[in-house]
Amino acid sequence: MSEAGMVWIDGQRAVDPRVSIYDRGFLYGDSVFEVIRTYGGKPFGLGEHVARLHRSAAKISIELSWTEAELEAEIRSALRDAGFAESYIRVIVTRGVGALGLDPDLADEPTRVLMIHPLTLPPLPVYRDGVGVYVVDSIRATDGTSAEGAKASNYLANLLALRDAKRHGAYEPVFIDHTNGEVLEGGTSNVFAVFGDTLVTPPERRILGGITRKHVLAAASGLQVRVEPITLERFRSADELFLTSTIREVVPIVRVVEPSGEHTVGKGVPGPHTRAIHRAFRAHVGAPTHPMPWEQPS
Numbered sequence: 001m002s003e004a005g006m007v008w009i010d011g012q013r014a015v016d017p018r019v020s021i022y023d024r025g026f027l028y029g030d031s032v033f034e035v036i037r038t039y040g041g042k043p044f045g046l047g048e049h050v051a052r053l054h055r056s057a058a059k060i061s062i063e064l065s066w067t068e069a070e071l072e073a074e075i076r077s078a079l080r081d082a083g084f085a086e087s088y089i090r091v092i093v094t095r096g097v098g099a100l101g102l103d104p105d106l107a108d109e110p111t112r113v114l115m116i117h118p119l120t121l122p123p124l125p126v127y128r129d130g131v132g133v134y135v136v137d138s139i140r141a142t143d144g145t146s147a148e149g150a151k152a153s154n155y156l157a158n159l160l161a162l163r164d165a166k167r168h169g170a171y172e173p174v175f176i177d178h179t180n181g182e183v184l185e186g187g188t189s190n191v192f193a194v195f196g197d198t199l200v201t202p203p204e205r206r207i208l209g210g211i212t213r214k215h216v217l218a219a220a221s222g223l224q225v226r227v228e229p230i231t232l233e234r235f236r237s238a239d240e241l242f243l244t245s246t247i248r249e250v251v252p253i254v255r256v257v258e259p260s261g262e263h264t265v266g267k268g269v270p271g272p273h274t275r276a277i278h279r280a281f282r283a284h285v286g287a288p289t290h291p292m293p294w295e296q297p298s
């Protein structure tokens with residue numbers, strides 16, 4: 001991420017941004033966050049992201065002293081001040097500063113951090129050639145807790161899974177529910193499978209309800225859409241696979257890497273439905289569809 005970002009803390013521009021070491025976000029990862037991007041300078045799905053941030057905070061009992069409308073207005077105003085052509089926006093809300101101790105009641109007011117950076121996108125080969133995913137059992141801090149489905153900041157399991165994925169030559173980990181062998185989601189993404197003319201994605205259980213996922217489901221046309229569990233066995237036999245996230249949109253998956261071996265997805269190249277869905281998604285969000293990310297010159 002570029003150093004040229006701008007930061008606001010509790011609504012104030014911070015030229016030299018710092019938070020207290022007694023902030024529970026630092027001490028315990030006791031916080032929630034959102035990542036938003038702009039298209040044509042305008043934040044996409046701002047209302048949905050802010051609503052999810054508020055839901056995430058509620059799920060882990062962080063009480064917010066501002067409304068969704070106030071936070072939206074703050075983000076829009078900061079974006080205008082930042083003035084980047086396209087922006088990456090990160091909003092972090094921690095439970096706040098408090099005396100040492102695990103008890104959440106020790107915290108005072110939530111800390112709100114807004115970071116805006118120029119948007120940088122994945123390199124061309126990610127889209128042109130597709131990527132490998134590495135399959136890992138999901139044993140995450142929030143699994144089975146009230147924080148399930150919240151975008152809580154404790155990503156330790158996700159980042160360790162990403163490290164393992166990279167060590168196995170893969171781009172992204174994909175979590176499997178170890179209790180039933182069902183595919184859940186990527187380290188920072190949702191996953192989709194295409195079987196013939198049917199598009200399938202796992203239900204919102206033990207996963208983050210991705211905003212890109214929702215818009216991909218809305219934009220996909222000409223395919224039957226099913227939201228249902230996918231076993232790992234079925235996942236690896238799909239004709240096409242792809243992952244979705246706010247910054248990356250739609251990324252084709254062409255290899256499924258497991259400790260026991262590697263599977264090629266379909267013909268081992270990004271499939272026609274994945275391409276069509278990515279195009280439909282960009283049209284849906286009002287982004288240019290010529291050239292597409294896999295067509296950009298390197």
Ligand SMILES: Cc1ncc(COP(=O)(O)O)c(C=O)c1O
Binds near residue numbers: 185189244
């Ligand atoms: C665990 C997880 N699942 C899914 C997603 C995709 O969500 P969205 O499309 O809202 O970016 C993310 C994004 O960071 C994530 O961290």
